[in-house]
Amino acid sequence: MGNRTSIVSGRTADSASADPASPAALDASKLNITLAKKLKPLQPIETLRFGQTFADHMIIATYDPEIGWSAPEVKPYGPITLDPQCSCFQYGGNVFEGMKAYLGPDGKARLFRPDMNMRRMEKSCARLALPPIDGDVILELIKRLVNIEMRWIPKESGYSLYIRPTVIATRPGLGVTASDHAMLYILASPTGPYFTKPVSLLAVSENVRAWPGGTGGHKVAGNYSPSFLPQRTAAEKGYDQILWLFGDDRRVTEAGAMNFFVVVKRDDDDGVDLITAPLDGTILPGVTRASCLALASDPEFHEEISVRIHPQEMIYTMHDIAKWSSEGKLLEALIVGTAVIVGPCNRIGYEGKDIVIPGAGTGPVGTALRKKILDIQEGRTEWKGWGVVCS
Structure with a gap:
């Protein structure tokens, strides 16, 4: 009753x-x-x-x-x-x-x-x-x-x-x-x-997800419906999601409704850079995004996975991604968010060609970040009070 x-x-x-x-x-x-x-x-x-x-x-x-x-x-x-x-x-x-x-x-x-x-x-x-x-x-x-x-x-x-x-x-x-x-x-x-396989992205510059002074840094409904038509176009071309670019220099921002990271080999062989766009008002301050950056900055996590990660919040462009790929430095591309947690991207369509990510997008950094976050979320690991019991 x-x-x-x-x-x-x-x-x-x-x-x-x-x-x-x-x-x-x-x-x-x-x-x-x-x-x-x-x-x-x-x-x-x-x-x-x-x-x-x-x-x-x-x-x-x-x-x-x-x-x-x-x-x-x-x-x-x-x-x-x-x-x-x-x-x-x-x-x-x-x-x-x-x-x-x-x-x-x-x-x-x-x-x-x-x-x-x-x-x-x-x-x-x-x-x-x-x-x-x-x-x-x-x-x-x-x-x-x-x-x-x-x-x-x-x-x-x-x-x-x-x-x-x-x-x-x-x-x-x-x-x-x-x-x-x-x-x-x-x-x-x-x-x-949310996804059961690596995701493909179509880089789009003719439409934008967010702009300076707008609401891209907030979780408001109006951010989402304007993306539906470009998303449909991407699907018709055989891609799962959109990689949003901004400005004449084609700055990389987000992927679909998710934050986006790339893993790039460093010139000095001191591990890898984990790169994502900065919070300039056009990027949603994702909880999983912040958690990936925090883990990537933690020596204890580096020791766990035996990889030295250098987190970078910086402006970077599709030209940079294409250059890193041609030089063999682009190791992983990651979609990050509450629904997906951390997921791999296997290719990025740009100007009629595909930038293919090694290993179908599945690499050690993304795999380790996903596992660590999921272990914290599901209570198998205690980490800095991130898991909050509903008592």
Whole structure:
């Protein structure tokens, strides 16, 4: 039968001591829980596709400028009702995050560096002038949802429960102005490996993913739909994803909706360079990106894998990649993100020719980074507090 309860969290909302006349802050201690009367059957893991299956429940809360945030609620997964005037439909005032919960060998669910997701979500909401959110409170709600939906986390390595917290602008009216109304909802979706083979990329310069002063450094919905047509064109030409280039010098930025790295042999034989574009406002500050750079800077990790890695955040171009390839220095190309973790690229199409990556793209650096991150995510390795138990 359905069950409705309220929980008290360990965090006290700021609104408790705030001016009673001010709008209420989002408060995890006011969480109400309405459980589904009937749970859905679990799917065999081999049938799971990213973002196609959803757990039994979701969390939802709304913001009104006079009242503030409503009490958040866990409720059965289902449609939401919105006025057709809502600014999320008209002006794209939508922000989201992507993160995963993994099941460890101790049977506990873990999130991977979730504080980074929450800080990024706060910045994304601020960039779109949405009502302010408290990422720490949202994280408490996410942990609660994960614990309710533990049965949906597959036990097999490489599988997880994908978490999608979303904030949408719900101001009614067609005026072109910032939304002072909002809705927060959090979904959970069991998923497996995003790619099962090395990925091919088509380098594109006639379209751009992001530009200086834009929103490329934030996780907002409007960044994604303009990429669909170029992605379709790439698929028609036999490529899996797009490698986005920027400017007349064809600077390398990102791959599809993922960060991008190359591994290049150094002239002094002192290991390899792990190169990615700098965070200049056009690059999404990915959690996995930051984790790869941190590991690549750590002598302990170098000792584990017996490779000396020199992480480099720098501007580089397709001309550089072509040159490194012709000189035999281009060793690996990697796509990096929450869904894929770390994946290999096997070829890059550019100006009618393919730059082929050695070993079909699968190399020691990408393999080691993926293994280390997955071991941390799945609780087999403790590393600098990156794995956060949902307790």
